[in-house]
Amino acid sequence: MTIRQALPQDFDETMNLLIELDRPAPKDNQEYEAFRKRYLFQLDDPDSCLLVAEELSAEVVGFLSLYFRNRLNWLTPEAWIADLIVAPAFRGRGIGKALLRAAYAQAAQRRAHWVRLEAGSNRIRAHQLFISNGLPAIGRLYQSKVDAQSLLDTQFTRDQTG
Numbered sequence: 001m002t003i004r005q006a007l008p009q010d011f012d013e014t015m016n017l018l019i020e021l022d023r024p025a026p027k028d029n030q031e032y033e034a035f036r037k038r039y040l041f042q043l044d045d046p047d048s049c050l051l052v053a054e055e056l057s058a059e060v061v062g063f064l065s066l067y068f069r070n071r072l073n074w075l076t077p078e079a080w081i082a083d084l085i086v087a088p089a090f091r092g093r094g095i096g097k098a099l100l101r102a103a104y105a106q107a108a109q110r111r112a113h114w115v116r117l118e119a120g121s122n123r124i125r126a127h128q129l130f131i132s133n134g135l136p137a138i139g140r141l142y143q144s145k146v147d148a149q150s151l152l153d154t155q156f157t158r159d160q161t162g
Contacts, residue, residue: 001095003102006050006063011039013060014052021085047077049106053086053095062086064099068110079107081117091125 006014015035019025026032042048042065053062064084068077081103086095107115 001056001061001093001098002054003051003062003098004054006039006043006052008040008043010052010060011036014039014050014063017060017063017085017087018083020087021083023083049103051099051102051106053090053099055090061090062095062099064103066103066106068112074113076111076113079103079110079112079115081115084117 015026026035039050042050047068049066049068051064051066052060055061062085065082067080067082069080071078081100084096084099086099104115
């Protein structure tokens, strides 16, 4: 098994792994091409690092996306792992750990002040991997779909009630 930078030809296998992680699948060819363009852009983006785990058969069996974010009160970037997935048939073989180590190496190279990641609350086995590799749970993640009108209505209501 090899960990390497993702390549343009890895897109379909990477997309299948992301779908396994409950990320949205493209609805049609137009959306597929839009996702592909974003993937290709991120391959060249200096603030993105897309890594894959490749089996001897050249099959992509793991994926990690790492982004470097500049925070207002830090002089060094924060490394953020947005996605980490290993194909179900290949779990328990150290692939997730190898992807994390590669991400740490990239973060160290960029002099990041820390590595962060987020994981769904139902991914118990993944949580154990993260904790055993130096990523303790330190908080909670909150999110909401963006609906501009309802956000404006909420803001207006808050403004009116003081």
